[in-house]
Amino acid sequence: MEKAEKKNKNETRSIRIQSPFLLFITGLLSRLSFIFISIRMVFFLNWPYIALATVVSSIFWIIFSVFDQLLFFSPVFVFYLPDDAVMGFILSNITAVLMGIVVSMNVYVFRHSKGLKITAASFFSGSTLSVLSSTCASCSSLGFLLVSTFGGLGVTASTFLSNYQIPLRIVSVALLIWALYSVSNKLTTSCRIKSNV
């Protein structure tokens, strides 16, 4: 009898210990499922939005590749990926794809949901930061212009952008994921059942 009670207590404790973690996991999974539902809602056999996302992603991919000095149009068309640029290239690909999805979803929200505002703040902060970080200000034309225009401040800015290029890109990916979450939240709000009802 005592043994059975002890066993029950242990089980209860283990459930109590696990419950916040489980709550977090279930919450995360439900949020992820809402993101996937909203992506499916916007893109499933919806060719204009697929085209828009592809175009936006391609444009940003070209811009990032040009700024990262991976893509050259003249004197010959060349794309090359040196070892030092692999991490940045992976992050810029993620950013470009996220930008395409977020822009398309915002357009969908704008066209289909009256009274809903697009998630401009998170989108623009994410995209601006990613473009800024990809320019590696100190090495391109911008770097020299920064230095010649702002002197010491220009050196500081270019040094910061150059040294923290990868962390800045990770932040910009995070901001775009936040933008994606916000827009999918808006699209799926009406489908959710409130837990306290």
Next chain:
Amino acid sequence: MMSKFIVVLCGMATITTSLGFAYFFLSPSHFEMMNPMRKANAQETPAERAQENNKTSTVQNGFSPISPGASGQIPKQPGNIVNLNLSPQSLIKTGSPLLGSASAPITIVEFGDFQCKFCDRFAKETEPMINATYIQTGKANMIFKNFVTHGPDSVTAGMGALCANDQGKFWNFYETLYKNQGEENSGWANANNSKNFASSILGINTKEFNSCLDSNKHKPVIDSDNALAISSGFQGTPTFVIEKKDGSSKETLLGAYPFPSFQAIIDKKLTG
């Protein structure tokens, strides 16, 4: 149907615009357009060029890559005449570091900064291929000029490289610096570290190198190189000038262009 058409049309328009932007931004003709002064310089007489040079130095008074933040000027020291001539022979005569045969038909002049990440990429990815294909075969040579835009460590690294050049070890030092490149202005290329880099190079006289670096012997040369780059209208690093032995048929590239780009230009010049 209409919305599909509009989206496709907008997409095509934006792709064309971005491609145009990228082409404009990267092509050497952009460089010419952005620097009309440089284009004009090519047709000037030496006297006019000298006059223009004085004017340029005045315009650039606000720029001080060597001592950032200070109200710097490009110093004009006695005996340190700013040389606007980019022809290989005059650059070799003034003691610029040279890789390969002095009589090679094509010369690549690199304006670089040892702290620049893209210069590092060029040194590790493209330069070895150019070296193996054109420099070792006597078809081209390469000259290095300092263009320090990244802060104080760049100046020390540049001076160290020129001190190594005094002993014929410039390219060893160049390789060592890029192998050990650190975060910008973190002190990775300060005097002490530069001395350590030099001591790791076989056959270098460290005593001589250290005294050369401590005396700032090559500071005027760095200033002169910088003035040359600025007056030539260069805006960033690495900038490459690819030209024939006699200084004609100059082409400029701004950025860490890969080997095929250099190959296309050099082959065209060799056959043309």
